[in-house]
Amino acid sequence: MIFRLSHKISTKIKAGKLKELPLEENLIVDWSAHLFVVDHTQYIILSNTASMYSCVMYGDDINHNSQFSQRAFSTMREFMEEDGLLSTCEEFIIPSSGTVSFAKALNRKVTGSMNELLLSAIATKEDRGYGRPKVAFRKLVDQKRND
Template sequence: MVLRLSQKLNARIKGGTLSAAPPHENSLLDWSAQAFAVGRAEYVLLSNTRTLYSVVLAGMGLRDTARLPERALGVIRATLEGTGHGANDRHHPTPAVESVRLAKALDRSVTGSMNELIVHATALLVDGGVSLAEVGVRLNDVLLSALAVGSNKYGRPRDAFAERVAAAGSDEQTGTP
């Protein structure tokens, strides 16, 4: 799995110099992460790099490179299991923590879309009364121009991720890598 860190998050966890990494051959295992704060609370937005399917992680206690992959995988697993992409799904991104490779952010399109999602997450968290899991659910319904398909000018991360999971399943059935 590739976990792409923003400069701010990399500095916070003292990740050192990160190299660029090509997109993971399985797009379901390529995630990007950005840190953000709401008031005094710290959070990390984790988004699938290709589909922008997102989850939010409480950032408290994330100060080194050992904890981030472990916590990121945990929240991604829990969210996917809660939305029907469970551990029995062979395309479920549940590699061992040791197999997580940290890399620098992929491109400005992903970073810009994640910044937009952070604005939405901040608004939801400021209002209060919304769990982090619910914030993720709502973020995955945000219309984003980066996910435009065909004549539609916008797409939803939830739909884009479901299409990738379905495509991964059909590729496996047809023998396509």
């Protein structure tokens, strides 16, 4: 599992010097994370790097990388269960929880989409500039299962 962290999160959770890593071969377990604040409360958005399928978790009380990982997996499980993707979480996400790597953000296109929540990183001409993360994530899962 790769978590690609913004500088703010990396500093907050004491992740140390982040390295650049190529996109994970199994796109389902490559996630990006960004810290944002609303009304003086910190939140962390977790987005699958390839599909921009996203979930949000409370971030004020997360101060260490192990806390981050634990909360991230719990949050992903909750969101996937709500979206009817629990089997995906159990098949791909949970088994990868034992091998977590922290890395720099992949590129500005992904980070920009997370910052603006406009989802331009997965947009197609048919989408008119806006992608559909649930659809894109389900396509990744279907492709992985058919490999």
